[in-house]
Amino acid sequence: xxxxxxxxxxxxxxxxxxEVLDIDENFISPCDTLKSCGIEQENYGDICDFxxxxxxxxxxxxxxxxxxxxxxxxxxAKEILNDxxxxxxx
Numbered sequence: 001x002x003x004x005x006x007x008x009x010x011x012x013x014x015x016x017x018x019e020v021l022d023i024d025e026n027f028i029s030p031c032d033t034l035k036s037c038g039i040e041q042e043n044y045g046d047i048c049d050f051x052x053x054x055x056x057x058x059x060x061x062x063x064x065x066x067x068x069x070x071x072x073x074x075x076x077a078k079e080i081l082n083d084x085x086x087x088x089x090x
Contacts, residue, residue: 006030009058009077016053017073020046030074034067041069 010030018025021038028037039046047069051062058080067076 006074006077006081009080010073012054012057013073013076016050016057019053020049028073030077031072033070033072034076035069039069 014025014028014030017023017028017034017037017039023038034050035041039050041047047067051067054060055062060080071079
């Protein structure tokens with residue numbers, strides 16, 4: 001699966017968050033931060049689960065990158081797109 005735009009990545013991130021946090025993805029928007037959705041920096045397990053889902057769906061390796069929980073979903077999607085080479089997205 002090859003992401004080509006922000007909306008695909010935003011929707012993927014929202015779906016992953018909803019799955020990890022067991023919440024309705026309709027209540028999450030691209031303007032929300034990970035923290036406002038319920039993921040705290042200290043909760044390493046949720047962050048790892050979230051990253052694992054993203055890696056599986058996107059077919060990429062995020063390495064040891066820990067997302068800043070104050071970043072918005074939209075910002076995270078843009079960073080993944082901007083760092084395509086780093087994440088081995090063709």
